[in-house]
Amino acid sequence: MSEQTPQPKPASEDPKYRYTAGLAADIEPKWQAYWAKNHTFEVPNHPADMSEPKAYILDMFPYPSGAGLHVGHPLGYIATDVLGRYKVMTGHHVLHTIGMDAFGLAAEQYAVEHGVHPRISTERNIARYREQIQRIGFGHDTRRGVSTIDVPFYKWTQWIFLQIFDSWYDQEADRARPIATLIAQFADGTRATPDGRAWDALSAQEQAAVVDSFRLAYIAEAPVNWCPGLGTVLSNEEVTADGRSERGNFPVFKRNLRQWMMRITEYADRLLSDLDRLDWPEPIKLQQRNWIGRSEGARVHFPVTAVDGSEKTIEIFTTRPDTLFGATYMVLAPEHDLVDSFVARAWPTGTKPAWTGGHATPAEAVAAYRAQAAAKTEVERQTEGRQKTGVFTGTFAVNPVNGEGVPVFIADYVLMGYGTGAIMAVPAHDQRDFEFARAFDLPMRIVVAPPADWPQDVAEWTQSYDSKTAQITDSANDEISLEGLPVPAAIRAISEWLQNKGIGEGTVTYRLRDWLFSRQRYWGEPFPIVYAVDGPDAGIARALPESMLPLELPEVDDFSPKTFEAGDVTSAPEPPLSRAADWVNVTLDLGDGPRQYRRETNTMPQWAGSCWYYLRYLSPDDDSRFVEAEAEKYWMGPRSAEDTGGVDLYVGGAEHAVLHLLYARFWHKVLFDLGHVTSAEPFRKLFNQGMIQGASYTDAREVYVPADQVEEIDGVFYYQGEKVTQHFGKIGKSLKNVVSPDEMIDEYSADTLRIYEMSLGPLDMSKPWDTRASIGSFRFLQRLWRNIVDEESGEVTVTGAEPDEATLRILHKTIDGTRNDMEGMRFNTAISKLIELNNHLTRLPAVPRAAAETLVVLTAPFAPHIAEELWSRLGHTDTVAHAAYPVADPAYLVDETVTCVVQVAGKVKDRLEVAPDIADEALRELALASEGVQRALEGRGVRTVIVRAPKLVNVVPA
RNA sequence: GUCCGAGUGGCGGAAUGGCAGACGCGCUAGCUUGAGGUGCUAGUGCCCGUUAAGGGUGUGGGGGUUCAAGUCCCCCCUCGGACACCA
The missing domain is CATH 3.40.50.620 (HUPs)
Structure with missing residues (x-):
């Protein structure tokens, strides 16, 4: 080499x-x-x-x-x-x-x-x-x-955290308020405590638990995303679709852990509705709407008898209460806490072999299934595809609309975190239920009338019929009939009935979950929170007063988190700060005298x-x-x-x-x-803004080769004589296609880089980078310079003469055009207009000062350095950055003559130079008489003539 | 699978329903220079026309609305992105 x-x-x-x-x-x-x-x-x-x-x-x-x-x-x-x-x-x-x-x-x-x-x-x-x-x-x-990371900055990050910690969401006022207002309500009895006791009768621990259940920042034991490879927990948003960490691509497991959460779900409705008031790209709004995932439906209570003989209720959430008559079984999430209470002692008669998972008793089957579900990583869930799994609990609940017994299953296709963690299954009209019913040999009942070409017998169906508009059928009891109602009307009718009977109510659920806010890392903002070591309030999270902020990160010997084997499910997080004993254990006076406290050792997430x-x-x-x-x-x-x-x-x-x-x-x-x-x-x-994509090249072994050393010969790419394949995508070190701004500035100039990046295309689209093409932007600047400065002597060459008519016209059109483009952020077309003006000036024998100065001012936002230099050489002592952007004179925006396009049958056959204010009739006559029209008509008659003076005439032949 | 976004010369792209391809790269020819990456000028969608005049054709594919469609409507194809058992 x-x-x-x-x-x-x-x-x-x-x-x-x-x-x-x-x-x-x-x-x-x-x-x-x-x-x-x-x-x-x-x-x-x-x-x-x-x-x-x-x-x-x-x-x-x-x-x-x-x-x-x-x-x-x-x-x-x-x-x-x-x-x-x-x-x-x-x-x-x-x-x-x-x-x-x-x-x-x-x-x-x-x-x-x-x-x-x-x-x-x-x-x-x-x-x-x-x-x-x-x-x-x-x-x-x-x-x-x-x-x-500046301490004076993160002091206020901590302060804002405390504002959130010290707030609760007041549903009545529909806004957050200081936590003190909530405590006052409990204290004076306007708000009842959960168990009805007087506020004073509650212990400090009990009071704290109540208040914490309202705080917008709170600690909770919740299933979280534990990533042993990173040694930290992650928010849902930081986990990819295939169950890995966005950073580092390590496997992620669901674990129950005590973590800081932010009650963002209280804001779900406002985060959703205020989107309508924002000037944002629709696709982004849509993604947020989908993420928040508001869905209207109903909760319905299914009675069930527990093993101890007591009557319990399984509450389900459904968006389709109209299909209640078609529910033939129920499913609970494996983690649902009601499951234990009604797992039967023995399989009831008629239990199908597929339902038992091969176990002798329901208890064994449920225990085995739960263990299996817990050990599964998100990755495994994905790679196993959508094969429906689950087991029967041995118990039947009662469908409240018709009194029928429906078998209750647990299955991992029902998620604990959404709705109530329990569903009624309507296999004929929900694809997931359909698949489960087929796998477990469960009955199906048609309650929404399918089109005539669907088989009469549901056993012949290959998929469920999920229409949200068709008519309900076969759905009536002694009190209500949905027969023949279209789905939306049926939903209204049954919801009202459920409400009146007290067996359900309309409700709204969200896909959005509370935000997991703590990380077991060193490099983040410490929480300004301490816990008393002893006393009646021991262990209760307590805010540091503002006077103790900022709480600085301590120096530690080992700032790396404890990480584990990437697949080690049994590992538990161990924050690096917990090893800084001197920092963690402190004596503070928080208003009730000096006491021993332990600091929070998690840190805040990057967000x-x-x-x-x-x-x-x-x-x-x-x-x-x-x-x-x-x-x-x-x-x-x-x-x-x-x-x-x-x-x-x-x-x-x-x-x-x-x-x-x-x-x-x-x-x-x-x-x-x-x-x-x-x-x-x-x-x-x-x-x-769109992504700038770079060309990268791989050789025969699919290994990336340095992009800047690839040669193109007749559309084929070679690296060191070997043929390589071109790809377009991200720019990155591993793809060996990085071009740094410094290289561009060294080779050309910063102004060239700026102009080239803005010329590439519309700002919001992704477009490929081509270093070679930047020469065009450089040439523009070079010509601009040459129009004003003599390359040999350095003298300014502009003249004091007034610009001619043609120059004034293009000048003012450029001013007008760039103004519009700037307002609409169409920088690529603004630059092309500047180039056109510049090229026009190049063709003049001498450049008038007025035109040169205007062009320099128009160019200044894009290429500020060369603009300043020329502005100064033109004799100005102030900065062009503060010069007024020119305003076009409307007199120069209309031309003396315009080119009128003459079409025959929509095809251009001639052009006429006409006055801009020419009358329709006169233009019509001119057009019909024109040579091009006569030739194209070849003697045919004229049916109609469309005249759009002064720009266009279209002759429609007979 | 669902939802978004995008398909126009060799390439990036431009076009209030009214001349498709502005501007730039590349390419071709010529000039300039101290012969070689960054100066200047001209040409450049494709096809036919030896030149020219001229003609035909052309915006992913198919249909439609209109005097007129890259642009509006319907169906399909390809590529890019997001989400993905959310009841």
Whole structure:
């Protein structure tokens, strides 16, 4: 393999004052320094006049990995910068900055692998990111770019946690309120305690248990996702569809563990309904709606006799109460706590062999099935496909609509976490029940009339009939008949009947679960929570007072979590902080004298900081409040009764559709309810930028080869003479196709990178990266430069002459067109208009100053460095960043003549130059007389003539 | 499987229902230069027409609405993404 060292070109090759990478390397840092020195992009927390126009433009802040930025990362940052600079030039206060999301698993994993403290590696990564970002030349207010790991920042993350901890959701007021208001209700008797005793009669422990059951942040013993390979638990959102961790791809198991939870489910309805008020892409709204998963249905009580003879009720949830008459069996989740009470002593007569799982008694069968279900990982559940499994409990419940006995099963296709963890099975009209019934030889009953071409005998069906519109059949008792009703009407009728009879009621359930909020990791915010070691309140979670914040992470010898064999189900989490004995065991005075406490040793998940960082940008130095009230009101406050408020534009990838965006909305709503912010939503408008895809290449062994060393010959790709295959997809180290922004800046310029990224195509679509094509953007800048500066002498060559008519027209059309494109974030078409104007100026014998200056101003948001340099060379002493964006003169937007297209039968046959105000009749005559029409008609008559003066005439032949 | 999004030259893409392919890459030819990656000019959807004039054809496939469809409606195909036993 021969080493190819690029030969530096002799300096004499290019004219001295040509716009080259070398020249750009001089001017770009110069102007970056100028902006910093002159505070060009710094804005006050709020202006004296709160009505002045503003734009709060926000990027999803990056997670600084060790690999640094590649060219895909800055796409959104460049777009927001272009828009922000445009907004400044149209008279807005613009708040735009970038912070760092630096706590979390990936940073910690990296630190563990490289054997350094997470803070050291993270800060190194941040410095690298900042350096790369700086070179691109953003108009950021850098004073505001906070990092989530900064102690003054996470002090307020902890403070917000305590706000949530100290709140409950008041259903009557439909908002969160301080927990003290709840305690007051219990104390004065307006709210009854769960068991009806007086509040004072409850012990401290009992009172705490009651209050905790209302807190928005609470500890619960719940089935959680335990990931031994990472040594931590994960939220549902962090587990992939095939039951593995999103980070690291380790197996995940369901375990019952004591963990911190956030009661996000209280907000399910508002998180859902407020989506309608947001200016977000529909697909993202849809994903959130699906994730929240609101579903209306009914709860129905099925009586059952327990083994001890007592009468119990199995409560089921169904969206189809209209099919109650078709229920032929019931299923409970294996973990359902009622199961034990009615597992029969022996198999009843008539039990089919398939129902017993081969066990001698129901108790054995149930125990075996439960053990098997618990040992199963999510992965195994998936890989085993949808084979329905389960066992009979030996007991029959009673269908309340017809008094029939229905066998009760347990099966893992019913999930404990949804609805009531129990279902009535209607195999004829639900595909899952159908499959189970077929596997277990259970009867089916048709209660929704299928189309005529379905077999009469349900035994011949190959699938269930799940229509939600057809008519009900064969469904009546002495009191009610659903016969012939369409499904929706039947649902209403039976629901009312159930309600009146007291055997059920209409209800709403959600797919959304409470948010698992604790992690057994070192690199996160410590919980500001302690537990008394002894006394009547021993073990009760207690908030640290605000005066004790921030609670800093302790230094530890071993910050890595205890991880386990990836498949070790029996392992239990062991947080690294629990090993910091001096930190964990403390004596504090929390108002009742010095006492011994034990600190919470879990840390918060990565999402905590990203739930509110955009608020901290508004007043990063305020150490008395998490956000200055006036600043929040100015930048984020609602502008009308319907407006939710929030940042004006939030740009980022669609991969955060549910996780980050849902969590942040939840926190924001709590802060709103408690009166800490005036905006009801954090992000008024959301925009998802598309992914930049890179070409990667694999050789015959399917191994990736360095993309930058692949040659293309006649559409075939070669690496070191070997044929390789091209793929398009993500850019990444392992794919060997990383192009860094630094390489682009070294080879061309930051302005070239910016222009090229914005020219690629519409911002919201994914598009392939092609480094070679960026030469076009470079040429544009080079020609722009050449139109103003003599490449040999460096002299400015523009003339003082007035621009000619044609130049004025294209100039004003460009102004008009780019303005529209900027407002609509169509940066690709805005740039093509600038190129057209520039190409027009190139063809002139000399460039008029007025045209040159306008073009420089229009180009400034995209290529700010070259624009500043030209602006300065043109004699200006102020920054072009603050120049006013030009306004088009309407007089130049209409042409003296327009080209009229003349069609025959919809096909273009001629063109006419006509006055823009030509009358329909005159145009009609001109068109009919035209040569092209005469030739095309070939003597045929004319049936109709459509005239759309002045642009088009369509002649329809007879 | 369900739900979203997208299919236009060799490539990225452009087109209020009204001239399809703006702008850029690449390619071809010429110029320039101190011969070689980044200067300038012109041409460039495809087919027929030796040149030209001109004609035909063309936006994943099929049907429809319309004087007129890349654009609106219905069916299908392909690719990308999200979710996935949610009762």
